[in-house]
Amino acid sequence: MTTILYSVTGLLLFVFGLFALIVCPHPLRKILGGNVMSAGIFLFLVAASYRADTGEIDAVPQAMVLTGIVVSVCITAVALVLSTRLQQAADQGARRRRKRRREEDAGE
Amino acid sequence: MKMLLTGFDLLLALTLLWLAWQLLRSTDIFKAIIFFICFGLLMSLAWVRMHAPDVALAEAAIGTGLTGPLFLAALRRIERKAGKNMMSEPAGNGEETGSRWKARNREMSPLLWTVTALTCCLAGLLIWTVLIIPRPLPGLADQVAGSLAESGVNNPVTAVLLNFRGYDTLLEVMVLLLGAITVWSITHAPFPPRVPDTSPVQKAAVRLLLPLICLIGGYLVWQGAYQTGGAFQGGAVLSAALVLLLISDFLWLPGMRSLPLRLGLTLGPLVFVLLAGFGILVEKTLLRLPVEYAGPLLLFLEAACGLSIGLTLAAFFAGGRPASDLRETPYSGEAKGKGPAES
Amino acid sequence: MIHVAVALFLLLTVVLGMIRIVYGPTVADRMMAAQLFGTSGLAILLVLAWGMDMPELIDIALTFSLLATLATMTFVRRVWYEEGKSDDS
Amino acid sequence: MAFADSWIVVPVFAPLTAALLAFLVRRASFFISLAAACLSLLAVAVLVNRFLVNGPAAYAVGGWDPPLGICLRTDGPALIMLVLTAVAGVGISLYAKGYFTLRIERPSRVGRPERQERFFWPLWMLQLTGLNGLYLSGDIFNLYVTLEVIGVSAAALAALSGKSASLIAALRYLLVSLLGSMSYLLGVVFVYKTYGVLDLGLLQAAAAPAPGVIAAMALMSVGLLLKTAIFPMHFWLPPAHANALAPVSAILSGLVVKGSFFLLFRLWFDIFSPVLPAAAFNLMGSLGAGAIIWGGVQVLRQQRLKLLIAYSTVSQLGYLVIAFPLAFAGGSSQAWSAVLFMASGHACAKIAMFMSAGTIMLHAGHDRIRDLAGIRAYLPVTAFAYAAAGVNLIGLPPSGGFIAKWMLLITALAGHQWLWAVVLLAGSFLATAYVFRVVAQLFVIPPDKPVITRRRAGLLEWPALIMALLSLLLGLMAPYPLRLLEAGQIVRTAMTMGGGP
Incomplete structure (x- = not known):
């Protein structure tokens, strides 16, 4: 019961994240979606190998999830820095355009 | 008892789903990030319920403790122009004001309908597959238990992570380093204000917390061999100490030299590679550890990796290479604490 | 038995606390709600540590409590605090 | 296991070590990288020779046999891809040196080409590590990790030019590659749930029609097709490849897409062909x-x-x-x-x-x-x-x-x-x-x-x-x-x- 419940929750989280990653325009939202997606997969992975009746714990999926969490924080950080840099570039471009326009106005 | 536990699980699962839905749907990005922090917290409770305390600890330290602040810091940098109306409730859809990602019209376009329908189908199919798969297999639990004595540690998760599947972990540590190199290659860290106005309360708090956090981080790294803990969790806690320093805008930070940082970042992977080579020399097999020395070697490895991981995660938070790297100096450029224009 | 009931009750309060996050109205309210959330979660962890006989959960609670300051400080310094400053960069 | 068996790890560990050193000692980064590329070429030649004499090899990393440990394998297809990557590795390294030298001589902006060059070498070496690791690996979860190494370093390389267009393309590339590897990972979870093992060899032996397999294959295939940019999931490729620096475009177009394709190929023909x-x-x-x-x-x-x-x-x-x-x-x-x-x-x-x-x-x-x-x-x-x-x-x-x-x-x-x-x-x-x-x-x-x-x-x-x-x-x-x-x-x-x- 517990296994099924958490497995299904994990899969639904995966689908939610997938939906956000595809549909939302804002990069932060996309990255959040990716995080939810990976959390869903990890939950599914551990829930699928958890056996409530015997209480037996398989360490391999847990190690896999640890690896996955670290990888996903790494990708999150890179994506965040990329979007920050992108915003910076856009701001700079806008400032440059504004300055040029001002100079043109002054020239006239 | 059983029913109460089921009730707890059900409530937890429903709340997780509701939170995920909210964080993906809410109009305000800041709200979404707060939801995300709460989401991480509840995920960690779910890990506890799955009897995976190592994962719960990692989720607490990395997933929530660090990712949340990462998002908050990035939000500030991205939504600068939108900052004006962040204090009050944004009128209507304040999500994308001023940023380059303008809010699209919220009407359901045919494309959106298609994507929604497809994802619903996907969810249905996946859940159906899970329901028809027979009982879970024993997996590799028996093998792990059988070889645990030769691994040099008592915690099965650490044994899998560092010994049985050490190659995976080496590549994973490399992914972290790769992330740090990527972040450095993209931009330089934003420069703190020339005269930081950190409040005395915060300074005092940092002074109190810093040694405590370092202590706990070291303790978690050391404890990994016996029970819950390990290089990743301990490293994440160590990085929290560095992040506290970064947030408090200490003056000496912008002048940080790049070489010691690079040494620190590569220390863990270097030790790992040396250990792998040592395995070839001594046992003629990559990454193989002599059984009698496995314990101390793994502890040494964990310590080195913990340090590097802490530094790497802090580098993620800093959001770029140090200002002194490659002949960039903090205040040589334009005035008013703004860095030299990149690109 | 009793610990599960207490944990369930605490989880319920957490769910109720979410109202603050949803209805705001300011960012500070939301941040405070999240912090409160963290405190309740910590309590749940401690209760479970005692009830499920898993002492390692105390370490998790400790980590949570230490790292909660991180989010708050980031919020104060990077989101809230710079609000007041002139922002022409 | 003899010393000579360890040649199999050189194509992975030579560039890996080179990446660390190139990041540390930046002045010598070109020579370090070139040496690593040449060393991998040598190792691949040795591997081919050993393969023709002894047949396929398997190398249990850390001395732990599957299903517990991870196994590196050489076989015909893997060796062909390794030879290709090693040769291209030397060629691209030389070209990149020429490219950056010329750009530094006539800088469009002071300091920028130097910076690009310094970060290019460690990233390129990590890319090489990921690709060689992918071709050699015999474990589906380890393959996921190599896919991530490849994906992140590819996005980083694509962003290296720093232009707005290439940053947008790189961000999209990163997110697409995240989506692809997540889909692959979910497939891996289904495989593990169905068969209880991760090793490719054991999976090949165990592959029998089971409820989870179709779902697993569909998820893994979609993820890998997305990463390989097969029509109609190719939308991210042209901007990412066209806006990058020239040596990076060569790496991305020539080598990177082949990596995920190779994995797709291996899964379909080596492992799961009887159940599809x-x-x-x-x-x-x-x-x-x-x-x-x-x-x-x-x-x-x-x-x-x-x-x-x-x-x-x-x-x-x-x-x-x-x-x-x-x-x-x-x-x-x-x-x-x-x-x-x-x-x-x-x-x-x-x-x-x-x-x-x-x-x-x-x-x-x-x-x-x-x-x-x-x-x-x-x-x-x-x-x-x-x-x-x-x-x-x-x-x-x-x-x-x-x-x-x-x-x-x-x-x-x-x-x-x-x-x-x-x-x-x-x-x-x-x-x-x-x-x-x-x-x-x-x-x-x-x-x-x-x-x-x-x-x-x-x-x-x-x-x-x-x-x-x-x-x-x-x-x-x-x-x-x-x-x-x-x-x-x-x-x-x-x-x-x-x-x-």
Whole structure:
């Protein structure tokens, strides 16, 4: 019961994240979606190998999830820095355009 | 008892789903990030319920403790122009004001309908597959238990992570380093204000917390061999100490030299590679550890990796290479604490 | 038995606390709600540590409590605090 | 286990160590990287030699046999990809040195090319680590980690130029690659849930129809198709490849997409072929047909040289998946030998093309095809390299592309699969059209055009020519790769598990 419940929750989280990653325009939202997606997969992975009746714990999926969490924080950080840099570039471009326009106005 | 536990699980699962839905749907990005922090917290409770305390600890330290602040810091940098109306409730859809990602019209376009329908189908199919798969297999639990004595540690998760599947972990540590190199290659860290106005309360708090956090981080790294803990969790806690320093805008930070940082970042992977080579020399097999020395070697490895991981995660938070790297100096450029224009 | 009931009750309060996050109205309210959330979660962890006989959960609670300051400080310094400053960069 | 067995780890660990050192000691980063590339080439040569003598090898990392530990394996297809990567690795390293030297000499902005170069080397070495790790790995979760190494370093390389367009493309690339690897990972979870093991060899033995397998294969395949940019999931590729620095474009287009494709190929043919229905193979074939035709038409519409080459990658990748139904129906090894020929020939040709395009861009300052007339007079070697690589894309003898398309066509005709045969021929016509469109421009001498200054560019021109000639002469060298594949095939049928120390 517990296994099924958490497995299904994990899969639904995966689908939610997938939906956000595809549909939302804002990069932060996309990255959040990716995080939810990976959390869903990890939950599914551990829930699928958890056996409530015997209480037996398989360490391999847990190690896999640890690896996955670290990888996903790494990708999150890179994506965040990329979007920050992108915003910076856009701001700079806008400032440059504004300055040029001002100079043109002054020239006239 | 059983029913109460089921009730707890059900409530937890429903709340997780509701939170995920909210964080993906809410109009305000800041709200979404707060939801995300709460989401991480509840995920960690779910890990506890799955009897995976190592994962719960990692989720607490990395997933929530660090990712949340990462998002908050990035939000500030991205939504600068939108900052004006962040204090009050944004009128209507304040999500994308001023940023380059303008809010699209919220009407359901045919494309959106298609994507929604497809994802619903996907969810249905996946859940159906899970329901028809027979009982879970024993997996590799028996093998792990059988070889645990030769691994040099008592915690099965650490044994899998560092010994049985050490190659995976080496590549994973490399992914972290790769992330740090990527972040450095993209931009330089934003420069703190020339005269930081950190409040005395915060300074005092940092002074109190810093040694405590370092202590706990070291303790978690050391404890990994016996029970819950390990290089990743301990490293994440160590990085929290560095992040506290970064947030408090200490003056000496912008002048940080790049070489010691690079040494620190590569220390863990270097030790790992040396250990792998040592395995070839001594046992003629990559990454193989002599059984009698496995314990101390793994502890040494964990310590080195913990340090590097802490530094790497802090580098993620800093959001770029140090200002002194490659002949960039903090205040040589334009005035008013703004860095030299990149690109 | 009793610990599960207490944990369930605490989880319920957490769910109720979410109202603050949803209805705001300011960012500070939301941040405070999240912090409160963290405190309740910590309590749940401690209760479970005692009830499920898993002492390692105390370490998790400790980590949570230490790292909660991180989010708050980031919020104060990077989101809230710079609000007041002139922002022409 | 003997010392000599450890050669198998060198292709992974040489670039890995080089990445660490190149990040630490930046002044020597080029020499460190070149040394690592050469060392991997040497190691791959040793591996090929050992393979021909001893047959496929398995190496249990850390002395832990599967299912607990991770196993590295060599077999025919993996070795072909390793040889390709190692050769291309040396070529690209040399070219990149020339490229950055020239850019630093004439800086567009002070300090920027230096910075790009310093970060290029460790990232490139990590990319090489990921690719070699992927080809050698025998564990589906370890493959996920290598996929992430490849994905992140590819996005980082794509962002290296720092232009707004390339940043947008890199962010999209990163997110797409995240989506792909997540989908793959969920597939891995389903596999683990169904069979309880992660090792490829054990999976091959255990592969029997089970409820979770179709879901697992669908998820893993979609993820890998997305990463390989197979039509209609190719949307991210042209901007990412076209806006990157020239050596980076060569890496991305020549090597990176081949990595995820190789994994797809391995899963479909080595592991799960008994449990997959014929319809799945036909679906893959139709994706390939779509890629060839749609991509080919898109190429013809491009006005920029680098975009043109990037779209041609989309089109050429179609040939790789169109072989799936052919190999399934033919039941012969010919179709999948053709796939490997196609992959290596295309990799060499595409690397040569992007190198030439980069050289042209450095000299002319732009890459508008309209204004490139007569470049041959100034950069004869580069123009020739472009044309020679084009011959491979069209599939004229004696190129590797010719052998591959010939084998595919033979299989299609033998199996009476006329539709695929028609698509193959149509693709060749489209390729002819877009290759000659550029080649004609390059070789036409215009009456009065501003002379571009030719600078000393040996490191820019010769690696491109050598890669182009390799792709051109691959057809003549065909017996050697085929020998590797045949040796692998004997063992494929009787592959034994484990093989630890």
